[in-house]
Amino acid sequence: MEPMSRLPAFSRRKALKLAGAAGALASLGAVGGRILSPAIAAPAPKIRLAWTEVAACHSPLGFGAAKGIYAKHNLDVELFYQGASGQTLIQALATGKADAGAGLIGDWLKPLEQGFDVKLFVGSHGGCQRLLARKDSGIKTLADAKGKTIATYGIGAPPQVAFQVSFAKAGLDPETDVTWKAVPFELVGETLNRGDVELAAHLDPWAWAIEKQFGFTKIADTQTGFYEGHTCCVLGASGPFLDANRDALRRLAEANIEIHEYTASHPDEVAQWYFETLKPAGLTAAQLTEILGTLVYHNHPIGQPLVDQIRLAAEDLKLVKVLDPTTDPKEFAERVTINLLA
Structure with a gap:
């Protein structure tokens, strides 16, 4: 794993972010009496993880793979470049090109309502x-x-x-x-x-x-107002892969939380990696740092908090007639999520 340098300045804003990160991880560690820690045992299972490489908010996933954070959790993660559309994410999982993927809640829920065989298992961030x-x-x-x-x-x-x-x-x-x-x-x-x-x-x-x-x-x-406290993007895994690799997905969830907490406190490092690796047109490393610094990277629910977030999102999508009027948001949320900490 390559060394990851500290930020040169330690502002009040960053101090508050770090304090929030510590609280978030502490509360997660208490869920179900478990402490989230890497499991280093058998050979690292391979997970093909679909991501939207052109989206700045997905850059922590690429950063985590490049800097060995997934490997630290005994995972062999291969990133699958699924493109810029939520529909291509669904297609990647449906056709077996990827085992898991990150996407907007708004892209996940209608296919899941229609029976798409995927379970959502951890959030990534709020508002983009x-x-x-x-x-x-x-x-x-x-x-x-x-x-x-x-x-x-x-x-x-x-x-x-x-x-x-x-x-x-x-x-x-x-x-x-x-x-x-x-x-x-x-x-x-x-x-x-x-x-x-x-x-x-x-x-x-x-x-x-x-x-x-x-x-x-x-x-x-989608960070403030009616969306304050809501999760924007979540990770989902195909049903067959989940059935055979539940422990690997638990470790993927833990790695996802670690990566996004790191990004919250070190947006410049992740932005620099994103800038050098993907060379996004029209954006500088400094601009990418500012973009990443605006995202709510402490918002990554797992377990019951994720179920609650999916229920809220389902209620919203019923309000604007995306989900069917007969869909029960609570039952739906419980059906399409998996608690990897249980």
Whole structure:
């Protein structure tokens, strides 16, 4: 494992992050009377882990593989480059190209409702989507969006679904009070900047980048407001792999928590690795550090806290008619998750 240097400065903000990390790990260690520690025994089992390599929020997964954190937990993790879509993640698991993968809750739940054989087992972080407006639009709140048009990269894509929930909870009808316009992924910012629409909904790091580039106003995100305390991305494993490799997945969950806690306190190291390895177009290492520093990397529920998060997400998706009206969020959450600490 290559040495990982400490940050040169120790600010109050970082001190608070470290304190939160210690509390999170302490509480996890107490679940079920277990202490989360690497199990070094038999030869390391191989896990093919699907990730969205172009998404900054997934960079800790690549960093963990490159720096030997998975190996520390006696795992041989092979990253599978599944692309930028939640649908390609589902396809990777359905076709056996990957054993487990990381994805947005909004991408997981509908296929799981329809019987997709995957169990969700640990969260990664909170909040990586933004709703943006031009500064001269006069839009300051979610309620101000009534009658406006919003650009996003796909109808039914996670940013649209996430902010439909926000609009509904703010008292708007997300189907009739706003209009959604699908535009090419790379033109979401340009479309808003030209004035073709009044708002845009996008994913980080692209949402962060266009907010900075064009000086947009952030109206809402998936970290604050109605989404405060909610988990954004979770790891899931295929049913057959889980049946045969439960202990390996438990260690993958523990490694995932360790990696994201490390990222919370050392975003510059992870950003530098991401910048040098994947060379994301238009973003510097310093910008990637800022992006990673804004994400809630202490939000990684496992066990009952994960069940609770999936129940909340299911309630939200029922609210905007993504999940069927007959779906029971509590029963659904219990069915599609696995408690690896039990």
